[in-house]
Amino acid sequence: CCFTSIQVHSGVRALLTAEHVKGVVQVSVEEGKDTQLHVSDSLQFNDVNSISRYLARVAPALGLYGANMMEQTEVDHWLEFSARCLCGPIILSKALGELHKALSLRTFLVGHSLTLADLSVWAALKGHAGWPSQGESFAHVNRWFSFLSTQVPFTAVGNKYASKKAPLSKSSVSVILVIIE
Template identity: 55%
Template sequence: MATLCLTVNSADLPLGPLLAVEHVKDNVSISVEEGKENILRVSENVVFTDINSILRYLARVATTAGLYGSNLMEHTEIDHWLEFSATKLSSCNSFTSAINELSHCLSLRTYLVGNSLSLADLCVWATLKESAAWQEQLQQNKAPVHVKRWFGFLEAQQAFQSVGAKWNVSTAKAKVLLTHRACQSCSSQPTLPG
């Protein structure tokens, strides 16, 4: 198999695909470079630009990494969480209900799907990491306990630390807080880090 090439827009840092690359890099030949848009180039004729499509492809091509689950039910659950991240969890209007749903689901689980890390965890974690509303809840110690436990557990893992160090995730966080300020439908406004 030829080397895959993931191009990431550093102004819109896609943490989900970067985390997936970190988890599949031992099984798949892949290079990551900065560019103007987020693209996974599989071949001259096959290119993915949608974040969820990039995630799914990486997980499917590196089956031994186990990121796409082990059976049809887990595949479907993972797809649910990818969609949940892209819609409910990313929306100012539905963030509160989404975070409560997430907390309920994590009340008796270590991982969102099955008994090991999956794309669901990577994608939901990345969405929260990039969320000003979530960062504000953490700062004000108002984050739901089960989500906070799960988020911290994943954040402490080597792959998450490595992505943060390689891609200066704290810069992305400041960008997200600025974006959050511009969201007219959010009920609260975070303070920018000083």
């Protein structure tokens, strides 16, 4: 399998997923220019959410896609939320309010452990220019974001890719995936 990401700010969530599953899936990171996961010559994924879902399903024991159907539905909600609601400054404030409410009594967005929901929303915030200034008034979101920022895979991917000095839209990364059986 091969995964290539042209925009690190949108591809960070797939890179986070790849980093998290690397104990089950062997991962190598290189420069690239397209967003694709090549499963075979006849099957490829171009959507970051599809790539993340596929990687999570390759390693089901890690529970990244949730422990049951309800959690899987919640994970899907947060994947879509990160793609649609964390994209502009006006929407960001409303989205942070929703996140703040959801995280008021939780460590993770879904269930009792890390899922794609956390990976996706964290990556969207990490790559959002308005997050640091608008996030100050959302204590629960700040607590959650800070906690995850200190955990693997967030430290590895966040420090290496999401904090590049160059504009994120011009950064590119490729991840080569080989399933270990």
